[in-house]
Amino acid sequence: METPATPGHMVTLDAAALRGWPLPMPSPGGDKEERGHVLILGGSREMPGAVILAATAALRAGAGKLTVATGSSVAQLVAMAMPEARVIGLRETAEGGFRHEAVAELNPLADRVSAILVGPGMQDEAATAALVRSLLPRLNGTSVVLDACAMGIILNPDLDGEGAPFRFEQPVVLTPHAGEMAHLTGKAKQDIAAAPDATAHAAARDWNAVVALKGARTIISAPDGSQWQHEGGNVGLAISGSGDVLSGIIAGLAARGATLAQATCWGVALHARAGERLAERLGLLGYLARELPDEIPALMDSFARP
Structure with a gap:
């Protein structure tokens, strides 16, 4: 079921809006294949935890299968976690990205995954854009x-023609905060x-992307x-790793069959409410990004109930 959002009309993502836009659900006898296969591509020597956070969030959002592609220097650590x-x-660059040959290693997965998340914990923007x-x-x-x-592919598009504007051929999801958008x-x-409204609107139109301008x-x-707009959450969500969790939730929902817009809207709402629940139990400051994914399954159930 698609949201009743129409161009030029702002929809507020409250509980009623989410209940009126239910997520795809597997059949009662469905297996893990029906829930989708998500690939998380990211991580580096200095930030291996980012892919762990995103991958955990994708599974907590209901994805059925998970593959993580990360730097060879940290792959064993990630596998154990x-x-x-x-x-x-994957083979790495000195700056913390992946070498171009990584594409060949990922090729066999290209037609077997339902959703892919690229970026958490990656450091070499130019190498990442090329990948x-x-x-x-x-x-x-x-x-x-x-x-x-x-x-950063938007800044490193490798297009013919100086100053040619960048535009994705097929829509993707982008999740910048204000600093990244700048x-x-x-x-x-x-x-x-x-x-923020005009900025996100122009970016989505010009880049052919679903843009979540976070704040x-x-x-x-x-x-x-x-x-769509969402107000909620709390300042405790402004913590290292929080964005990795959000992007993982979105990827997990997309793997289940949600549209890019629905996965992004639900992801933003679930992420914010998870922060609210943790603040209720632990206090406004000091809860950890790794604790957010554990809240997601129960929250999805609560939004599904009238």
């Missing part, structure tokens, strides 16, 4: 979520914070002009 996952070790550029043509029919430095657009961070009030914009 994620016993549910198949883990592939994304090579992967995208192989991912027709796959839901794609780009986070962190994977969004980096991607060249606008001042304060200007983006002052006009205390998060704006989600689709390429057709549809927009």
Whole structure:
């Protein structure tokens, strides 16, 4: 069921809106294949935990199968932390990205995954942009979520023609906060914070992407002009690893069959409510990003009930 959002009309993502836009559910006898296969591509020597956070969140969001592709230097660590996952070790650049040959190693998975998340814990923006550029043509029919430095493909598109605008051939999800959006657009961070609706709308239209511009009030914009807003969560969510969890939730929901817009809207709402629940139990500050995914299954159930 698609949301009643229409271009030019802002939908508020409250409990009623989510209940009116239910997530795809597997059949009672469905197996893990029916719940989708998600691939998390990311991590580095300095930030191996990012893919662990994202991968955990994807499974907690209901994905049935999980593969993690990460740097060979940390692959064993990730495999031990994620016993549910198949883990592939990729050759790395000195700057913390993956070498171009990684595309060949991932090729066999291209037509077997339902959703792919690229970016958590990756550090070499130029190498990551080159990797994304090579992967995208192989991912027709796959839901794609780009986070962190994977969004840098917008600045490193390798297009013919100086100054040619960047546009994805097939829609993807992008999850920038105001600072990342400033980096991607060249606008001042304060200007983006002052006009998030217009900024997200223009980016979604120009880039052909579902854009979640994160903040205390998060704006989600689709390429057709549809927009959603979510207010909630708390300052405790502003912590290392929180964005990795959000992108993992979105990828997990997309693997289950949610549209890019639905996965993003539900992901934002579930992430915020998870922070609220943790604050109720532990206090406003000091809960950890690793604790957020555990809240997701019960929250999905609660939104599914009248």
